[in-house]
Amino acid sequence: MADNVVYVGNKPPMSYVLAVITLFNEGNKTVILKARGKAISTAVDVCELTRNRFLSELEVKEIKTGTEELPRREGGTINTSTIEITLSK
Amino acid sequence: MADNVVYVGNKPPMSYVLAVITLFNEGNKTVILKARGKAISTAVDVCELTRNRFLSELEVKEIKTGTEELPRREGGTINTSTIEITLSK
Numbered sequence A, B: 001m002a003d004n005v006v007y008v009g010n011k012p013p014m015s016y017v018l019a020v021i022t023l024f025n026e027g028n029k030t031v032i033l034k035a036r037g038k039a040i041s042t043a044v045d046v047c048e049l050t051r052n053r054f055l056s057e058l059e060v061k062e063i064k065t066g067t068e069e070l071p072r073r074e075g076g077t078i079n080t081s082t083i084e085i086t087l088s089k
Helices: A013-025 A039-054 B013-025 B040-054
Strands: A006-007 A031-036 A059-071 A075-088 B005-007 B032-038 B059-071 B078-086
Touching: A006 A013, A006 B040, A013 A031, A013 A039, A013 B078, A031 A039, A039 A075, A039 B040, A039 B059, A059 B040, A059 B059, A075 B040, B005 B013, B013 B040, B032 B040, B040 B078
Parallel strands: A006 A031, B005 B032
Antiparallel strands: A031 A075, A059 A075, B032 B078, B059 B078
């Protein structure tokens, strides 16, 4: 796990916004938001909230989408979409 | 409404995948997926499904995020995140 990555899951967006702000305050020049499945919408919310309310100088450097195979409890795999949003100062 | 735009909402991803394929078959060189709120995850699913299963030569040319103010039934406005994914042949 790289230390400038925030994994976005099911918590409210603000908890991830705080994580992003903390990482920038610790001196990181870039912070990467990673999410998959339904949490992708939350990752975009975190990106927008951080830029509009807290760190207006932030730039969205890159957005990549992808597909991951996750194992299913019943056996086999299921494909899930992923997103990686790179924010930079 | 531009005619190469697919607005992604609450339907199953495959209905939007079919819309994207149709627009490319009609001769469009680029197709733009637009979504907001929870449908953002579906838009990424549509992008990934189209590329992985149907049109492997497709390129994700640009992904932009934004914020829109929507009116609330109770009055006032609420901010919603948006995404625009530009696919090109």
